Amino acid sequence: MIRAVVFDVDFTLIHPGPTFQGTGYQAFSSRYGIVVDPARFPAAVASASSLLDLPDDTPYADEIHVRYTRHILEVMGGTGDRLDDCAREIYREWAACHHFDLYDDVPAALRDLMTRGVLVGLVSNSHRSLDQFQRHFGLDGLIAASVSSAEHGRMKPHPSIFEAVLDQLAVPASRSLMVGDSVGHDVEGALRAGMHAALLHRPDVSHPREAELVARGVPVLRTLRDLSQLL
Secondary structure, rough: OOOEEOOOOOOOOEOOOOOOOHHHHHHHHOOOOOOOOOHHHHHHHHHHHHHHHHOOOOOOOOHHHHHHHHHHHHHOOOOOOHHHHHHHHHHHHOOOOHHHHEEEOOOHHHHHHHHHEEEEEEEOOOOHHHEEEEEOOOOOOOOOOEEEHHHHHHOOOHHHHHHHHHHHHHOOOOHHEEEEEOHHHHHHHHHOOEEEEEEEEOOOOOOOOOHHHHHHOEEOOOOOOOOHHHH
């Protein structure tokens, strides 16, 4: 029986608004005299994703995310000696909750878990304050434990960050479920820590690794409404 469900935060519980889309990056860039093409934003994000696939024991560092953001700006066409300054401002603003929206299915899913007596935890590869996140989105009282990689010092999929939230919850790994949108960071990391795992894949199209994951006993959810049936 699952006693705790641990959630990733970004792109699992919340998603960025216009500030962190192509036009938002263009607005940031213009303040630094940098010209970028917002139409290139999706390709730039896809190109930068490998920069976050780091060895498991890599310590959390701001510069990892600044380099990631600078790469996006460069692929969008940005040049000049102020790229790092612009990237650092974008990185700082990523921590501000008002730039994000809560997915519609989140409040009901968390309340359902509380009704069932299942504890809820958060684990995020972010520098965002998870206490502020809970207050901003009206989730106080629904979250029993939270760990951010900026506070903890290690990032998912390092096992210690999963162990840290489970220690707060006082729940063994074998009685816990990790739910997140990343196979490498959320699913693989949780499984290596001895947890159960489920991938949340919100797009209507199948995930490219869906058949493999299901064969390994990892369910793929389209919405958090599916979580109740899974439990």
